[in-house]
Amino acid sequence: MAEKITPRNQDYSRWYTEVIQQAQLADYAPVRGCMVVRPYGFALWENVKDALDRRFKATGHENAYFPLFIPMSFIQKEAQHVEGFSPQLAVVTHGGGKELDEPLVVRPTSETVIGHMYSQWIQSYRDLPVLINQWGNVVRWELRTRLFLRTMEFLWQEGHTAHATAEEAEEETRRMLGVYADFAVNEAAIPVIPGRKSESEKFAGADHSYSIEAMMGDMRALQAGTSHNLGQNFAKSFEIKYLDRNNELQYCWTTSWGLSWRIVGAIIMVHGDDQGLVLPPRLAPVQVVAVPIWKTDEEKQTVLAATETVKAALGDGVRLKVDDRDEYSPGWKFNEWELRGVPLRIEIGPRDVAQGQVMFARRNRPGRAGKSSVPLAGLAGAVIDALRLIQNEMLQSATEFRDANTRETNDYESFKEAVAQGFARAWWCGRIECEDKVKEETKATTRCIPFDQPGGSGRCVVCGESASEVAIFARAY
Amino acid sequence: MAEKITPRNQDYSRWYTEVIQQAQLADYAPVRGCMVVRPYGFALWENVKDALDRRFKATGHENAYFPLFIPMSFIQKEAQHVEGFSPQLAVVTHGGGKELDEPLVVRPTSETVIGHMYSQWIQSYRDLPVLINQWGNVVRWELRTRLFLRTMEFLWQEGHTAHATAEEAEEETRRMLGVYADFAVNEAAIPVIPGRKSESEKFAGADHSYSIEAMMGDMRALQAGTSHNLGQNFAKSFEIKYLDRNNELQYCWTTSWGLSWRIVGAIIMVHGDDQGLVLPPRLAPVQVVAVPIWKTDEEKQTVLAATETVKAALGDGVRLKVDDRDEYSPGWKFNEWELRGVPLRIEIGPRDVAQGQVMFARRNRPGRAGKSSVPLAGLAGAVIDALRLIQNEMLQSATEFRDANTRETNDYESFKEAVAQGFARAWWCGRIECEDKVKEETKATTRCIPFDQPGGSGRCVVCGESASEVAIFARAY
Numbered sequence: 023m024a025e026k027i028t029p030r031n032q033d034y035s036r037w038y039t040e041v042i043q044q045a046q047l048a049d050y051a052p053v054r055g056c057m058v059v060r061p062y063g064f065a066l067w068e069n070v071k072d073a074l075d076r077r078f079k080a081t082g083h084e085n086a087y088f089p090l091f092i093p094m095s096f097i098q099k100e101a102q103h104v105e106g107f108s109p110q111l112a113v114v115t116h117g118g119g120k121e122l123d124e125p126l127v128v129r130p131t132s133e134t135v136i137g138h139m140y141s142q143w144i145q146s147y148r149d150l151p152v153l154i155n156q157w158g159n160v161v162r163w164e165l166r167t168r169l170f171l172r173t174m175e176f177l178w179q180e181g182h183t184a185h186a187t188a189e190e191a192e193e194e195t196r197r198m199l200g201v202y203a204d205f206a207v208n209e210a211a212i213p214v215i216p217g218r219k220s221e222s223e224k225f226a227g228a229d230h231s232y233s234i235e236a237m238m239g240d241m242r243a244l245q246a247g248t249s250h251n252l253g254q255n256f257a258k259s260f261e262i263k264y265l266d267r268n269n270e271l272q273y274c275w276t277t278s279w280g281l282s283w284r285i286v287g288a289i290i291m292v293h294g295d296d297q298g299l300v301l302p303p304r305l306a307p308v309q310v311v312a313v314p315i316w317k318t319d320e321e322k323q324t325v326l327a328a329t330e331t332v333k334a335a336l337g338d339g340v341r342l343k344v345d346d347r348d349e350y351s352p353g354w355k356f357n358e359w360e361l362r363g364v365p366l367r368i369e370i371g372p373r374d375v376a377q378g379q380v381m382f383a384r385r386n387r388p389g390r391a392g393k394s395s396v397p398l399a400g401l402a403g404a405v406i407d408a409l410r411l412i413q414n415e416m417l418q419s420a421t422e423f424r425d426a427n428t429r430e431t432n433d434y435e436s437f438k439e440a441v442a443q444g445f446a447r448a449w450w451c452g453r454i455e456c457e458d459k460v461k462e463e464t465k466a467t468t469r470c471i472p473f474d475q476p477g478g479s480g481r482c483v484v485c486g487e488s489a490s491e492v493a494i495f496a497r498a499y
Numbered sequence: 500m501a502e503k504i505t506p507r508n509q510d511y512s513r514w515y516t517e518v519i520q521q522a523q524l525a526d527y528a529p530v531r532g533c534m535v536v537r538p539y540g541f542a543l544w545e546n547v548k549d550a551l552d553r554r555f556k557a558t559g560h561e562n563a564y565f566p567l568f569i570p571m572s573f574i575q576k577e578a579q580h581v582e583g584f585s586p587q588l589a590v591v592t593h594g595g596g597k598e599l600d601e602p603l604v605v606r607p608t609s610e611t612v613i614g615h616m617y618s619q620w621i622q623s624y625r626d627l628p629v630l631i632n633q634w635g636n637v638v639r640w641e642l643r644t645r646l647f648l649r650t651m652e653f654l655w656q657e658g659h660t661a662h663a664t665a666e667e668a669e670e671e672t673r674r675m676l677g678v679y680a681d682f683a684v685n686e687a688a689i690p691v692i693p694g695r696k697s698e699s700e701k702f703a704g705a706d707h708s709y710s711i712e713a714m715m716g717d718m719r720a721l722q723a724g725t726s727h728n729l730g731q732n733f734a735k736s737f738e739i740k741y742l743d744r745n746n747e748l749q750y751c752w753t754t755s756w757g758l759s760w761r762i763v764g765a766i767i768m769v770h771g772d773d774q775g776l777v778l779p780p781r782l783a784p785v786q787v788v789a790v791p792i793w794k795t796d797e798e799k800q801t802v803l804a805a806t807e808t809v810k811a812a813l814g815d816g817v818r819l820k821v822d823d824r825d826e827y828s829p830g831w832k833f834n835e836w837e838l839r840g841v842p843l844r845i846e847i848g849p850r851d852v853a854q855g856q857v858m859f860a861r862r863n864r865p866g867r868a869g870k871s872s873v874p875l876a877g878l879a880g881a882v883i884d885a886l887r888l889i890q891n892e893m894l895q896s897a898t899e900f901r902d903a904n905t906r907e908t909n910d911y912e913s914f915k916e917a918v919a920q921g922f923a924r925a926w927w928c929g930r931i932e933c934e935d936k937v938k939e940e941t942k943a944t945t946r947c948i949p950f951d952q953p954g955g956s957g958r959c960v961v962c963g964e965s966a967s968e969v970a971i972f973a974r975a976y
Contacts, residue, residue, distance in 0.1 A: 051566040052573070052615055053603060061561035061631060068562065084538035085545065089528040090605075090636055090652050091589075096529070112568075113593040114605065118640030119586055126530060128567075128591065128605070138529055148826075154538060159567055159636065163595030175567050 027361070029296045034240040035168075041290060042169050045299050045362045055167035055174035059283070062362065065307035067177065067283055071157065073209045073305065074179065074281065077201045083153045083181060088135050090159070091126040096134040099259040103133065106226020110162040112174075128161040133227065133252070133278055136182045137260030144184060144274060146265045151194070152184040170287035171244070171499050178282035184262060184274040188253070191275035192230075195251040198279040199232045202247035210285065211302040211416040212236050212292050213424055214246060215494055217470030222454050225278075229253035235469040235494060237424040238291035241444045243469045243496035246288050249279035287499075292420050293386075299363025300385050302416055303409040309341040310405060311359045315352045315371040328375040328398070332368060335401045340409070360385060365412045366405065386412050386419070437483050437495070441466035445496045449480035449489035456484035460495060469494040504838070506773045511717040512645075518767060519646050522776050522839045532644035532651035536760070539839065542784035544654065544760055548634065550686045550782065551656065551758065554678045560630045560658060565612050567636075568603040573611040576736040580610065583703020587639040589651075605638040610704065610729070610755055613659045614737030621661060621751060623742045628671070629661040647764035648721070648976050655759030661739060661751040665730070668752035669707075672728040675756040676709045679724035687762065688779040688893040689713050689769050690901055691723060692971055694947030699931050702755075706730035712946040712971060714901040715768035718921045720946045720973035723765050726756035764976075769897050770863075776840025777862050779893050780886040786818040787882060788836045792829045792848040805852040805875070809845060812878045817886070837862060842889045843882065863889050863896070905971075914960050914972070918943035922973045926957035926966035933961035937972060946971040 027044060028036045042048050047063030050056075059067060075085075091114060098104045112128040115121060129135070140152060157179045164172050181198060185191040199216055206212045214234035224231035228250035236246050256262065257273040266272050293300040303309050312332050314325040329344055336342050343364070345355050352369070359367060369381040374395065382404075384392035396404045427444030431437045440446035441464045450456060450468065460466055471493045482489040504521060505513045519525050524540030527533075536544060552562075568591060575581045589605040592598060606612070617629060634656045641649050658675060662668040676693055683689045691711035701708035705727035713723050733739065734750040743749050770777040780786050789809050791802040806821055813819050820841070822832050829846070836844055846858040851872065859881070861869035873881045904921030908914045917923035918941045927933060927945065937943055948970045959966040 049616065049619070052570060052612065053566050053568045056566040056568060058566065058616055059564040061563050064563045065561065067564075084542065086538050086541045087536040087544075087654065089530050089533040089535065090638065091530045091533060093529060109596055111593075111595070112591050112603075114589050115592045116588075116590040116602075118588070118642070125593075126589075135529065139526065139535055142526070161567065165595070177564065 027296065027298060030239060030294075037294075037296075038287075038291060039169060041294055041298050041361075047286070047290075047299075048169050050169075053174070055164055057169055057173045057175075059177075062307055063286065066286055066289070066301070066305060069305045069307065070209075070283075070285055071179075074201075074205055075157075077205060078155050078179075078181065081197060081201060083155045083183075086154045086156060087158065088132050088139065088156060090129055092129050092132070092135045094125045094127055096138060097127055099134060100227045100256055102255070103227035107131070107162075110164070112161045112163055130160055130162045131278070131280070132156065132160075132180055133182065133256050134260070137256045137262055137276070140182075140184050140274070140276075141261045141263070144262060144264050147186055147267055150184060150186045150264060150274070151190060153181075154183065155179055155181040168287075168499075170290070171284055176282050176284070178280050181277070181279045183277045184257070185276070186264065186266070186272070186274070188275050191253070191277050192251055195230070195232060195249045195277045195279070198277070199234065199247070199249040202249070202279075202281055203234050206234055206236065206246055206285075207417065209302065209304045210289050210292075211304075211413055211420060212246065212288055213417065213421040215470060215472050215474075217472035217494065219248070219470055220452075220454075220457060220468040220493070222457055223468060225250045227252060227255050229255065233470050235496075236288055236292060237427060237445060237496075238288065238499065239294060239423075240291070241427050243445065243494075243498040244284070244288050244291070245469070245498065246285055247279070247281040250277060252276045252278060293416055294363070295388070297357075297388060298361035300416065301363035301365060303365040303413045306363065306365050307341065308343040308359075308362070308364045309409055310336065310366045310368060311343045311345055311364045312368045312370060313345050313352055313355050313359075315369060321372040324372050324375055325370050328370050328380070331398065332370065332380065332401060335398075336405060337402070339402070340405055356383075360388075366408050368405075382408055384408065384412055386416050432481065432483055434483055438464050441495050441497060445469070445494055446483075447492055447494055448483035450491065450493040451482035451485055451487045451489045452491065453482075453485070456482055459484055464497070466495045466497045469496050469498060504773065504775060507716060507771075514771075514773075515764075515768060516646060518771055518775050518838075524763070524767075524776075525646050527646075530651070532641055534646055534650045534652075536654075539784055540763065543763060543766070543778070543782060546782045546784065547686075547760075547762055548656075551678075551682055552634075554682060555632050555656075555658065558674060558678060560632045563631045563633060564635065565609050565616065565633060567606055569606050569609070569612045571602045571604055573615060574604055576611060577704045577733055579732070580704035584608070584639075587641070589638045589640055607637055607639045608755070608757070609633065609637075609657055610659065610733050611737070614733045614739055614753070617659075617661050617751070617753075618738045618740070621739060621741050624663055624744055627661060627663045627741060627751065628667060630658075630671075631660065632656055632658040645764075645976075647767070648761055653759050653761070655757050657755060657757045660754045661734070662753070663741065663743065663749070663751070665752050668730070668754050669728055672707070672709060672726045672754045672756070675754070676711065676724070676726040679726070679756075679758055680711050683711055683713065683723055683762075684894065686779065686781045687766055687769075688781075688890055688897060689723065689765055690894065690898040692947060692949050692951075694949035694971065696725070696947055697929075697931075697934060697945045697970070699934055700945060702727045704729060704732050706732065710947050712973075713765055713769060714904065714922060714973075715765065715976065716771060716900075717768070718904050720922065720971070720975040721761070721765050721768070722946070722975065723762055724756070724758040727754060729753045729755060770893055771840070772865065774834075774865060775838035777893070778840035778842060780842040780890045783840065783842050784818065785820040785836075785839070785841045786886055787813065787843045787845060788820045788822055788841045789845045789847060790822050790829055790832050790836075792846060798849040801849050801852055802847050805847050805857070808875065809847065809857065809878060812875075813882060814879070816879070817882055833860075837865075843885050845882075859885055861885065861889050863893050909958065909960055911960055915941050918972050918974060922946070922971055923960075924969055924971055925960035927968065927970040928959035928962055928964045928966045929968065930962070933959055936961055941974070943972045943974045946973050946975060
């Protein structure tokens, strides 16, 4: 809580960085492009992790751990994969004081080494499906980096599954995109558009890639999670085969899907305001901050006693922080916890206590709008209700904002206006030439071809040729 | 469950590797010295992690994340540290297709980069103590590796704290060793000896190192966790300073402490037998396996119905696996789950069901000794009791084994016999010359100078000079 934060409409990118640093979510590391996640930011990431991990386990997945280092030769086995990832590799050439015979790549993603292991573990149809997830770090050599959104090293999860049939692999790919969408909407309060990536935007080595796309506070898009149907591409490169029921050798069908700490950047940008972070209650490290307010010693005694009552009433069901520090004023504390995005503040002043009540202040409704006095009797229920209300209101606001800034358009001029400040939903012929033209002229790209389609056909907003699908176009992070 | 496992007394090291691979805990990675942890092994590690993380949080620590890569110049700042770790470094020299100006070290441990960040975060005594833990991977270039025990990359946690005074740092160092000891004894059922490392065995850059030492099934020692008082060594190298209450600039006092997936190796070696793993109930991924037994279709109906009853009775309170696979015989399943170390097996046969009971088989008491019939009524309580009993018995057996193979000795000949097959507890003068002699002649090292000391003084078992402390000597992993 040092300096005042730059307002969003003055410099959005600066606002973003200042919020992260002042709220102590993260900091720059001494290595270019790398980040340190501080305890408050890491607690948020741990909550993200838990919410996803529960969903992975509920859909039958298990966690495992594969090595950080991958032999260079592995990366080269799948043609598209090597083409996509080669420019981004960090390479270990020396170990234990000696030059290595074969350089080791620091994993940018683990399809190759996992494919190699699957080829050893899978023999028969009885071994399928294999449903494994890994939580870990990966490294991609990025030139332009930004805290949480694009860092050289990042934490993520990568799911890798192997199946007996193309249908099962496709089903899995879609199921996990659904898990991401459910997480984004119901935990992070971020409305997302699930859909298929265009050919030019898909993962290096995939048959089909799917993503969930969200709108940030500056109306740009962010890809918040991806799920890939890898077909038999990696199975063929790594000899992942099984004996089917007829005792015939078949290649497996594999998938991969990933979500990274990028989602923390999305949470900041979707919900944050000029006062700082606004965290969704379900993921907030601190859901409720209780601030006792006093001037005299006598008042102090009264309000601290009431604070104890509040603490006891809430018990373990709520992540509560009591801020009874002497050295800071109530106003200073309000600012601090607003900056840090705590969803609900409970103010405990002597006059309130005398009336058997406390004051709620909801972070997502700044000023008087989010304030209400609440009786001490039945407080726990009122807190749960308030947190639920905040969570719902945050999703609703984000959805309204996105919808208000999304335009359906069929003429190229208004399309250009639309992508200059939001999402455009438009018919697209599917040709890369039209994507390239849009990118060159507007910096926008196809974000996805949403599952939710109008049906029928139309004219491509770029070239006017016949189009069978609608795409979402936007400038993206 | 492929081949028979080599008996321990025939080849302990081979037994160890076979158990790990056949129980599907882990597998060799395609990179020399690296390991893949399979889902069953990872679930065990996750339980270790949860049990420790709870303890870290209960003692006021928070998790954070620091970068994988460390500038080479950082490693060189603390003189002893660079000397200790230089031979073990993996070095990234190329990134994004270019040679780097300064090579990056893949962290072997994070004192240096964390010290650098602490120097920025800590200004005043009000910022102290800083109590941070990190879960992550580190890399040390090891020549001789062994699954879980010594791998080039390993998962671990590393705690890093900064304090205002020497006393607080020492207190923290000891507190965290106590946390490790509590975890080892009460979760892993491994009795440990907490104590101070000798000068020659301490961490590179520490003033004092402490460890917990355990005896494996082959009577060799394994260091299962370490805690270091770093004094002001890193504070001085990285300028970690604070303004004290008198507004004077002081160096901080720092600590670090770590425990790795090595502990999984200890669990295997302390408890395993010739049938395979024996896992302590508190950490076992599967605590109870229920095996319905039938011959006829009618019996199948009966026992599967009873199995459902068992499942419902146990609810979510127990990690239960029902093995009702058709394609394997009960005997095959018994072997499989014994190999995989499941603490309690519930056999559900038609005759038992007719009598309103099931059969318990406790993994830690093979054969008839661990079998008992248990009424279906009140089953949940009986399972909880059995798991608690198994946990206690495992700790007791391991303690008895260790004590039976630990000798107090004051003459060098019997000392040599003692360390050839167990631990020796003996007076030691504290000089490295005596340590070196013992190492050369017996391959044993000082494991620790235990906190539990007889008091008074004696004669060094090696040189006969006056000695004020007793040390534990053993051959170690």
